[in-house]
Amino acid sequence: MSKRIAKKGTKGAGRGVAKRLLACVRPYKGYAAGAFVCSILYVAFTLIGPVLYGFAIDDMIGEGQVLFRSVFRMTGGFALSVLLAGLSQKILNNCVNALCYKLVRDVRRRAFARLTEVPVAYVDGHPQGDVMTRVVNDVDTVSDGLLQGVAQLFTGVMTILATLVVMFVINYLIALVVVVLTPLSLFVAAFITKRTYKSFSSQARVQGKLTAHAKEMLAGQKTVLLFDREAESCRRFEEIDADLYKIGWRAQFYSALTNPSTRVVNAVITAFVGVLGALFCIWSEGGVLTLGPLTLGGFSVGMLSVFISYANQYTKPFNEVSNVVTQMQNAFASAARVFEVIDQPAEERGGSRHLARVRGEVRIEDASFSYSKEKPLIEHLNVHAKAGSKVAIVGPTGCGKTTLINLLMRFYDLDGGNIYIDGVNAKDIPLDEYRKLFGMVLQESFLCNETVAWNIAYGNEHATRAQIEAAAKAAYCDFFIRNMAEGYDTVLSGNSSVSQGERQLLCIARVMLADPPMLILDEATSNIDTMTELRIQKAFKKIMQGRTSFIVAHRLSTILDADLILVMRDGAVIEQGTHAQLMKKRGFYYDLYNAQFARGAHAHEEEKD
Numbered sequence: 021m022s023k024r025i026a027k028k029g030t031k032g033a034g035r036g037v038a039k040r041l042l043a044c045v046r047p048y049k050g051y052a053a054g055a056f057v058c059s060i061l062y063v064a065f066t067l068i069g070p071v072l073y074g075f076a077i078d079d080m081i082g083e084g085q086v087l088f089r090s091v092f093r094m095t096g097g098f099a100l101s102v103l104l105a106g107l108s109q110k111i112l113n114n115c116v117n118a119l120c121y122k123l124v125r126d127v128r129r130r131a132f133a134r135l136t137e138v139p140v141a142y143v144d145g146h147p148q149g150d151v152m153t154r155v156v157n158d159v160d161t162v163s164d165g166l167l168q169g170v171a172q173l174f175t176g177v178m179t180i181l182a183t184l185v186v187m188f189v190i191n192y193l194i195a196l197v198v199v200v201l202t203p204l205s206l207f208v209a210a211f212i213t214k215r216t217y218k219s220f221s222s223q224a225r226v227q228g229k230l231t232a233h234a235k236e237m238l239a240g241q242k243t244v245l246l247f248d249r250e251a252e253s254c255r256r257f258e259e260i261d262a263d264l265y266k267i268g269w270r271a272q273f274y275s276a277l278t279n280p281s282t283r284v285v286n287a288v289i290t291a292f293v294g295v296l297g298a299l300f301c302i303w304s305e306g307g308v309l310t311l312g313p314l315t316l317g318g319f320s321v322g323m324l325s326v327f328i329s330y331a332n333q334y335t336k337p338f339n340e341v342s343n344v345v346t347q348m349q350n351a352f353a354s355a356a357r358v359f360e361v362i363d364q365p366a367e368e369r370g371g372s373r374h375l376a377r378v379r380g381e382v383r384i385e386d387a388s389f390s391y392s393k394e395k396p397l398i399e400h401l402n403v404h405a406k407a408g409s410k411v412a413i414v415g416p417t418g419c420g421k422t423t424l425i426n427l428l429m430r431f432y433d434l435d436g437g438n439i440y441i442d443g444v445n446a447k448d449i450p451l452d453e454y455r456k457l458f459g460m461v462l463q464e465s466f467l468c469n470e471t472v473a474w475n476i477a478y479g480n481e482h483a484t485r486a487q488i489e490a491a492a493k494a495a496y497c498d499f500f501i502r503n504m505a506e507g508y509d510t511v512l513s514g515n516s517s518v519s520q521g522e523r524q525l526l527c528i529a530r531v532m533l534a535d536p537p538m539l540i541l542d543e544a545t546s547n548i549d550t551m552t553e554l555r556i557q558k559a560f561k562k563i564m565q566g567r568t569s570f571i572v573a574h575r576l577s578t579i580l581d582a583d584l585i586l587v588m589r590d591g592a593v594i595e596q597g598t599h600a601q602l603m604k605k606r607g608f609y610y611d612l613y614n615a616q617f618a619r620g621a622h623a624h625e626e627e628k629d
Contacts, residue, residue: 037352040359041166044123051119058112059174065180068097070329109175116171124163127355130362131155136239137366140431149232154361157231158354159225165351169344176337176344183334190327196297198331201289208281216345219271220353226264228357233260271350286335293331297324368433369451373444378457378537379407380442380568382428387437389427397423397591401437405584407569412571412579413455414612415588420574424588425540428570429458459536463543465523472501473508475526479534487533494562496520496555521549528556532563539569576613586611 045052132155135143143151187195237244237253244253257627301324305608384403390396398420405411414420426432428439430446439446446454467475476491483491488508492498500522504510512518518526531539541560557578572580580599585601587595587609595602595609602609 037355037359038348041123041162041352041355044126045119046408047126048119048122051115051122053626055112055115055119055170055174058115059171059178060106062112062175062271063178065101065108066179067182067186067330067333068101070333072327106208111500112174113171116174117167119197120163120166123166124159127358127362128155128159131159131358134362134364134366138364139367139428139433142364147229147232147236148233150228151361152235153228153231154357157227158357161224161354162351162358165347165354169347170352172344179333179337183330187327187334189328190323190330191297191300192449194293194300194327197292197296198334198358200290201285201292202335203420204285204288208285216271216274216349219274220350221356222267222351223264223271224269224354226260226267230257230260230264233257236532275350286332289327289335290331294324294328297327300324319541367451371448371450371454373448373455374453375444375449378442380409380538381405381407381440382411382538382568383440383443384428385438385440387439388435389423390433390435391423393525395526398427399591401591401593403586403593403596405570407442408562408566409583410435410569410571410579412573412582413588414573414579414585416612417489418587420591421588422542423591424586425570425572427544429460429540430454434594457536458538458540459531459534460540461527461531461542462525465520465527467518469511469513471506471509471511471594472504472526475512475535476529479530483533491529491533492526494532494559495525496552496559497525497529500525521552525552525556528559532559537567539564539567541569542572543574576616587612 059425135151135155172588184195184199187198233256237257244250301321341457382403382405384401387398387401388396389398403411413424415421423432427434430451432440441449441454441457468478473485473488476488480487485508489498492501492508500518501508501510571579571582582599585595585597585599587603587607589608595605595607597605603613
């Protein structure tokens with residue numbers, strides 16, 4: 021029963037993907053119409069040749085004096101038909117190529133655009149390698165399948181219909197025999213292709229898994245080498261690759277089996293046509309064929325030749341179409357994975373409240389959130405940050421500091437409660453406008469493969485070169501930028517062109533140039549040396565003046581002057597206050613600060629020894 025349901029689901033999925041791909045063709049109906057017309061012309065011109073052969077054969081058997089004229093007529097007609105058929109096929113291929121490339125381009129753009137619109141939770145919940153495979157490799161597979169399949173599908177269907185009509189005109193009894201036997205070929209093709217879609221779907225899934233593993237190993241190469249895990253990494257790669265081999269072998273086996281199987285059936289059909297047609301030639305007398313109560317036109321040797329040729333042309337497309345179906349199954353399996361990305365719900369960006377002037381008062385009221393319903397994280401959180409205040413968030417690893425920042429930035433939606441900016445519910449502010457209220461510097465610096473100036477101006481595309489350089493000077497990175505080969509026009513490539521500390525300074529300059537009303541600093545100076553950190557702290561003090569700032573800190577010495585310190589543990593704010601107030605309480609913060617101070621003093625004593 022379950023197998024039957026699975027088959028129905030697979031069949032329905034394939035049809036659903038095909039309908040969606042057809043819907044993508046609508047903007048390019050002109051190319052589709054051109055391909056359709058050219059396929060009709062191509063088939064019509066290819067059908068002329070067998071008729072000319074038949075006439076020539078009959079002339080050879082009949083009156084010899086017309087042989088020369090017949091050969092001349094056949095040669096001229098055949099040359100013209102080949103020329104016109106070639107021209108039609110060329111235009112057909114051009115239309116199909118344009119149609120497929122434009123369709124695939126639109127699908128890839130839609131998939132990438134949707135990735136920029138989905139919630140952060142979707143990207144966090146899927147391996148990046150698998151997502152990249154869907155947008156790049158799977159779309160390429162769709163392109164290859166359509167390019168190879170559409171033209172053959174057009175001409176194949178037209179050839180079947182045209183030859184069928186001509187065969188019925190020549191001799192409907194033999195044509196009926198061909199039609200009756202044709203379902204055998206269709207049955208064989210359908211039997212095999214039913215099993216290909218599932219195999220190709222599994223193959224695409226495992227390919228994404230393999231890409232994800234390779235990307236993880238390359239991104240963490242230093243860690244792999246440090247812990248001597250090369251063998252384990254290779255073992256895992258080989259394990260996934262072995263699965264891919266098994267699934268790919270099965271998919272390719274069924275794919276390779278389709279064509280020869282249908283060819284065998286079609287050869288049987290051709291044999292039936294040849295034997296039956298030869299008998300009809302023998303039984304024809306005086307140009308008339310009488311079979312019991314049926315009286316048919318005579319069946320000559322030339323007509324037999326024409327009929328066998330048309331029967332071959334009629335059955336040949338079934339081989340091609342069966343191949344096309346296999347290719348299309350692979351394309352549909354990949355397209356289904358791409359459409360899964362496109363179908364992801366976009367992040368809700370609505371809201372009608374526009375803040376003309378932002379003071380920066382932030383209130384979090386009765387907020388609750390968890391990544392998993394089975395494991396609560398933040399429950400009934402209440403925080404009030406006054407406008408222009410400096411708010412520090414401290415606590416042990418896993419207490420919810422970064423989660424609180426994600427909620428504040430609306431990277432994740434609250435399960436309960438609300439966030440207010442200057443008394444306005446954050447949900448009522450358009451998301452694009454809301455996120456521009458914050459400037460954010462993270463531990464992991466993000467730089468693109470572009471120039472230094474472009475990266476600094478990433479948050480302010482209209483900034484002038486003077487403004488970019490002023491921000492770089494304020495972030496203490498102007499000096500090392502000018503030492504680069506092309507200065508501010510140096511293209512950053514990979515992580516090796518600048519150090520981690522320099523990358524973080526560039527990100528700080530970017531935020532300074534954006535000049536947002538509020539700041540979020542998540543260990544923003546973690547990769548910077550002590551002397552540079554002191555200079556950056558001065559720059560931060562300057563930029564934080566008059567701005568509400570949220571600082572995630574592990575080194576408590578950097579937030580002693582904070583207006584409000586939130587002490588978190590297990591997703592809850594257990595203590596709030598200034599440094600002095602929290603030290604007087606002698607609570608969790610007191611123990612945390614003293615433990616850190618004791619570690620620092622102990623390290624200092626070890627240095628002296």
